[in-house]
Amino acid sequence: MTGPLATTPCTLPLVEVRVTEFDLACLPATGAVFDRLLALHPAQMVVDLSGCRHIDAAGIGLLLDVHRRLARADGVLTVRDPNPRIRRILHAARLHQVLPVVDTAPSSPPGSPPGGQAPTRTQPALVAHGRASVKVAH
Template sequence: MTGPLATTPCTLPLVEVCVTEFDLACLPATGAVFDRLVALRPAQVVVDLSGCRHIDAAAIGLLLDVHRRLARADGVLTVRNPNPRIRRILHTARLDQILPIVDTAPSSPPGTPTAEQEPIAAPPALVAHGRASVRAAT
């Protein structure tokens, strides 16, 4: 018997989202994408901001909401490659104290060996790796 606080296990190891516009004007479309992503119950969502030039308070609020929803299901939200201006905004909003903000190249699909790792003897039974782009309609 499960109670109302029981969580469903994560169904995907990683979902990546490349966000190019992230402000109040595009929040409904971006929010809808995040709603669909959270419904997939991923273990980790990486929001790549490398192509994003601006972020506002509404977008920060959405990131916090997605972080809370993922955390309830034992998922993690990570922000990747914000430009220096957006990094300062995230720091000022103290988002860097709540969720990981990293500067890295796009990740390889799960199970891909790195230079430090030996090749994997057998491929994983199920690997899911996705990417979505969100652009505001003009």
Template sequence: MTGPLASTPCTLPLVEVCLTEFDLACLPATGTVFDRLLALHPAQVVVDLSGCRHIDAAAIGLLLDVHRRLARADGVLTVRDPNPRIRRILHTARVDQILPVVDTAPSSPPGTLPAGHEPTPIPPTLLAHGRASVKVAH
């Protein structure tokens, strides 16, 4: 007899990933990073695109897959600081209607979200906080 799937509790409150390349060429390496990251059961993942110059359909597909996997575990994926061109691409693909796409205010310290875009409430016990950068040589 099988019952409903038990959700795994989040073990990390927040993980930030800074991407400088995010297209089909680097998707295998980036996908591996996200797979490992999701195995940690984070409550919130912030993908910082401030240093990224290009995004393609494959990368958008990966973002939506990560969003879906996080949502199943009651986690949240947020895209932060895309440049205006990437923001238009995300808007055209309607990604901004599915997950939060935010800009940090110039006075905000790194790792914080702007007012009005508060992260999901986090349990009071902080187990770990991490950052990961993905750089792929072409």
């Protein structure tokens, strides 16, 4: 009897990864990090590009592959804080039409809630965060 493929349920609510180099030269190392993170079966993966200076077609292809693999397991990939140059590249590649590309809100002065109001979002009781930085010496 053949039926639909069973998907593995998500086991972590959130995994974050900060990528500092995202091009063909770094693809094997970066891909290996993503493989390990995907093995955790996250419900959401956030790729922080705030420290990344360059992304090429290989990096975009890897993001799309991670997006497809997450989507098969009902997970979501989000790209966070790309610099203006990388944002233009992602826009030209129409990546923003496939997955969310977001910016974090500007920080407020210490001790004051954003906009002078109480925060409306609360953190879930159990959140697992992981960070991995991939940098390959050239």
